[in-house]
Amino acid sequence: MLDKIYTFILIGAIAIIGNWIGYDVSPIVALPGMLIIVAITVSGFIVEKLLPVKLPVVIWVSFIALLVTSPIFPGNESISKATGHINFMALATPILAYAGLSFGKDLKEFKKLGWRIVVVSLIVYTGTFLLASLVAEIGFRVTGKFH
Amino acid sequence: MKKLLSWKIQLIVLALVVVAEFIGIKNFDLGIGVVALFPMLYALIIGAVISLPKLKLLSEKDMNIAANILGISFMLFVAKLGTLMGPSLPQLMDAGLSLTLQEVGHFFGTIVFGLPIALLLGMKREAVGATFSIDREPNLAIIAEKYGADSPEGRGALGVYVCGTLFGAIYLTILASIMANTGWFHPISLAMGAGVGSGSMMAAMTGALAIIFPESANDIALFAGAANLITTIVGTYVCIFFSLPVTNYLYRKLEPVLGRRSRNSETKA
Structure with a gap:
């Protein structure tokens, strides 16, 4: 501690x-x-x-x-x-x-990965950010807040 | 006990912070939109270059200490964002509906976009571990407990974890800047989207958004922090009781349709 x-x-x-x-x-x-x-x-x-x-x-x-x-x-x-x-x-x-x-610590681990998993990770991060933003945006438009 | 003390690391960080803050915020108008570069990005990128194994400036031990400090350092950032929440409770309550609903987006977003693409690329069970969540430490623990760390699911989750650790913050910062420039979303919607449940990623995205929308900087930090907090609080439960079963269900439905049939395309995660 x-x-x-x-x-x-x-x-x-x-x-x-x-x-x-x-x-x-x-x-x-x-x-x-x-x-x-x-x-x-x-x-x-x-x-x-x-x-x-x-x-x-x-x-x-x-x-x-x-x-x-x-x-x-x-x-x-x-x-x-x-x-x-x-x-x-x-x-x-x-x-x-x-x-x-x-x-540098994770670079060795990264080099062992295939290209597919790299593409999928970027999609995963894109998905969580975009879908949450989209739902929030729809929420704001429906309730009329912030617009 | 994780080792935290290293004068070498702390002095390098001090130097990085001084240099980064001296350079300050730089906006580049590329015609199609503004690209914002800011101190935390310089610190991240210069730090990454210093750590490159080829340069031999940092030992494995140094990097492990940096990673251990990172693991607790974002608590200070979270505390700072928490102090913005206390006085703004009415404002947060007021946005309650959006704030609650967008969590569905955080948890569903990884699966809806990730799983079909993983299957189209020919992944098998790795796809479940890779796409059921953003695969940070707590999610890895869930997968390891259920399937074992060395299972296909475990390898998929670990792959996304490694990519996220290395490139998550920088990639999401670029993505957040692009989205901010489209004008399709309100800054606060993007701020909530930035609460992905990882401290360093959220910090970097919040920074990018705050620079592109300086007049809303404080609200951006407030809502990103609030969304990130909710993602963290409900995250573990949602992952166990919702995300993982749903991903497995969709895998059974989608794999026969999207998955490659040939046996020899067995994937390596």
Whole structure:
């Protein structure tokens, strides 16, 4: 758990620097928001460990983030304001950097695959994105929302 | 215990982030539409080049650590998107119908498009594992438990998993940009579509959409995050009780029609 906390703090620090360069938010302004995001994430892991119900950590993290920024939670407005200084794009940049750095790992496995499975995977990803967008679009047009 | 600590990896990521954010967002108007390039894409692509085994810059161990960090790092992104949801609950409720229905699209989309094409290409049982879901870790576990990891179904699922890990984010980003440029969809519909149930893919697509529609950037992050959360919450149950049985049913119906009859076209996944 401790190495996870170190890792989150490191990623947070890197994202604060990215947020500074890319979105002109000074690290001092961004710090409280990032600490809150790290705290929410760590709480998610703790809740997952402690509760007997087995659900993916990502659900607990989302739920806690939603809870502390919802109107029923004391101080929700200051929390939202602080986390609002962290641009979500700045937070995604380090994440995709880790994704990039692990690329070579699966390359050997990839070379063993036939071309058919590559085509099918692209279709699978296209299908899930397009059909969901299409259904959402139909939903919006039927209910008249967003149009 | 998965190993997470490596100064080498963290320093490279810091350098990638600094370089990527310095370059910033670049829009290219190709006449047929705008292609948006943005920091997270540079970080992804330069990172991938650095990791190429030929360059010998990273060891297998380094790459495994990067993959382990990736596995938990997207939680921070999810936490950030969660903080957008709290204050916007009424807005989310308001879009409730679309938000619920589009999940059917997420779960059906892989099967409806993927299975017929897999069968036409001559795949057999691999097709079931490959197309019943987007084949991320939880889905692999479901297939492994039911058929075994070394079964045809397991090989199909693993193939899509590997392709998705390598090219999913970049491919979906291009696709999302193309779709955004057609003007057929509302930005929020595409944002919901982006909630495919994988953190890095969703992050990259959300980035592309937010740059093409800057005035809706926050709503895009909000709805992509909400859709992704729902996909994750119901994902495992839907896959076990719905997606897998439906894919098997359709396989039995479609394989005799679309599948290649000859024995010697037995496929390798």
